[in-house]
Amino acid sequence: MALAIPAYLAIIGFLGWCAWRGGETEKLMFVVNLALLWISAIWLFGYPALIGPAVLAAASYLLFLVILTSSDLKVPVAATRRADARQDTDL
Numbered sequence: 001m002a003l004a005i006p007a008y009l010a011i012i013g014f015l016g017w018c019a020w021r022g023g024e025t026e027k028l029m030f031v032v033n034l035a036l037l038w039i040s041a042i043w044l045f046g047y048p049a050l051i052g053p054a055v056l057a058a059a060s061y062l063l064f065l066v067i068l069t070s071s072d073l074k075v076p077v078a079a080t081r082r083a084d085a086r087q088d089t090d091l
Contacts, residue, residue, distance in 0.1 A: 004044055008041065011037065012034070012037065015030050015033050015034070016030065018030070038053070
């Protein structure tokens with residue numbers, strides 16, 4: 001089983017190289033081959049091969065939400081309060 005992981009990485013690298021250099025059919029077949037490799041990894045390694053991508057997807061979604069809602073972290077709150085105070089005194 002330990003030899004299967006480097007073999008999978010070599011296969012994915014070769015398929016990616018062929019898809020990068022090839023046409024539309026090769027790109028489509030690359031996606032199909034990745035899906036089939038993932039299914040065979042589930043068959044070889046079992047439940048961890050199914051749960052691993054789900055955990056990575058959940059973590060990346062959480063990171064996306066943090067980045068999406070962190071716009072307040074870019075502008076200091078004190079600077080916005082000072083700007084608001086200046087606008088109030090200008091009136």
